[in-house]
Amino acid sequence: MTTSFGTGPHPVRLALTGDLDYDTCGELLLRVRAALDGRREVTDLHLDCRELGLVDSMGLSTLLEIHRRAGRDGIAFHLEGVGPALRRLLELTGTYEYLTSPQRSGPRPESGRGRT
């Protein structure tokens, strides 16, 4: 996982690699929390799934959790590089629209909307 930061209002980008499953989802949550905590100026959270391997139900639960937290903190959530396997899982569970549409709620919406 890699994280990039800037100064001032900026997006945070996390590139996910490997499988996101029961064993690894806890670490992703920790990384996201570490990347977002104490940075009030973060506007957008980008999760890059290009290198993502298998995602199981716990992995999906974790993505939903990150989405929920971002929404609560007014950070726009972007799921990028969704491959066929992940897309299939998201469509099967009816969460594709939910996770890939820009969030409309929250105090700081719309920023970085063009990316998705």
Place this chain on the structure above:
Amino acid sequence: MTSSPARPRTGAVSTVSVASAPCPVVVLDTDGRIAELNDVAGTLLPTARVGRPLSSPRWLAAADRTRPAPVSGTVGDRSFSAHPSVAAGGRTVWWLMEETAYRSAMGELEAERGRTRFLTEASSALLASLNLDRCMEVTARLATEHLADAALVIAPTAARTLPVVACDHRGELTRSTVSEAPDSVPGLAEALRGFPPVPSRWVDPASAPDWLIPADFGEVGSLVITPLPGHGVPAGALILLRRAQQDAFSEAEESLAGLFAARAGAAMSAARLYAEQNSISDTLMRELLPPTLRQTEGVEFAGGYRASKDTERVGGDFYDVHPPGEDSPETLVVLGDVAGKGLEAAVLTGRIRNTLHALLPMAGDHARMLRLVNNAMRTSHHTRFATLVLASVRREEHEVVLRLTSAGHPAPLIIRRDGTVEEADTGGTLIGVLPAITSRTAQVRLAPGETCLLFTDGVTEARGGPLGDTMFGDQRLKRAAAECAGMPAEAVVERVQMVTSQWIGDGRHDDIAVLAITAPRGAHLGAVDGANRGRYTA
């Protein structure tokens, strides 16, 4: 001693002054008579006289005079070692060094080693089992072997009777329950209540009730009650008994008993916690295990469940079949999968199953039912979700009519009699996370011999095959399903389970749940397998 008598500074043996030596020195002739004796030796051995044979101490008198070697022994209550040096004329000069302090330190060290050995042994014996009964037995036996003539271990209990394990003076273990109140023995109630700093209590043996004293024990000389401290809660009490002819407990023995009690208490406490947790998970398990299915209302149902090796027995997958009731004319089948593993997933599963059960009267409208379940399941503290399939089943003449709704779950497969396999046209959103959900219900008719197969992704995502890392996948499942055309429900489930198991081999897998709904073959459908048709009215 600053100068060695064997190597005097002057070089002559005879110049060593016995009289001025700082330690007791006795010089013996070849025939054992005392040739010389210094003042210190005179004080130490008051009976010794120059010119007379040395009579005491015996260990020195008996020492070999021809080839003298160091000897040691006691004089009164002091310990000495005597080191010889040969003087002119075959005389032997015995230099006596006091070793009383050294000996007592050695004795103390030996005793301490013994205690440590005992405590180590006790720890390993006690920790060998997480069974409370076994822990109590080991405690009583070890206490009898090392601390007392007989020992009793009493466990605290909410009931009115006290469970007691006793090890008597013959080493025989007995377990019993005593219905007497612990107050009848002074100090026992306190020990069982586990007042933290309770010291071991000496009890007048005469006041001890009969149940405390093993049969044929004889007169009790001393009796000590020690609390067994547990993890936050008292683990019980240890009662040590000694016979009248034995010494009473010394302070060191009592403190050893305390150290032993700490270990025994910790082990008993751990065993008790383990037993409690086991009974909790057993109770939960019983509630969470999937039901046994059989033919109801003229429709065949069969289900199979294989828990992930990681979680055993219960996990995230579940299924239920609710027969028709007053408010719901159809049989409602639910099969689902909860994200996560183990007890957490199992508890969420239990909640979903209960909620669905309570919502049975709503089963006429799957979408509404799922919305209600979604609202009931949504929590703010986690995003665990469930995916599930609802199937409302009823007989219509020879056919079985199904309404199928998937909530984020793989669509059920319809196995036609000619071997074609279709995916039911249903889809929807998972349950328990999103504020609003959508769903699409499919209508399916099953002709006799046709089956609707519900499964969890444990089947399709099972990894195995020749290389052990290939997913079983939809296509293999469809092929396996096609081979089940015309089979009864139970055979379909067994076949799918078997094919999946063969695919997985010894590998790891998630929970796997399979459920088949089959329209029975033959003209007299209601009579298939002799099952009764219950309240069914076609």
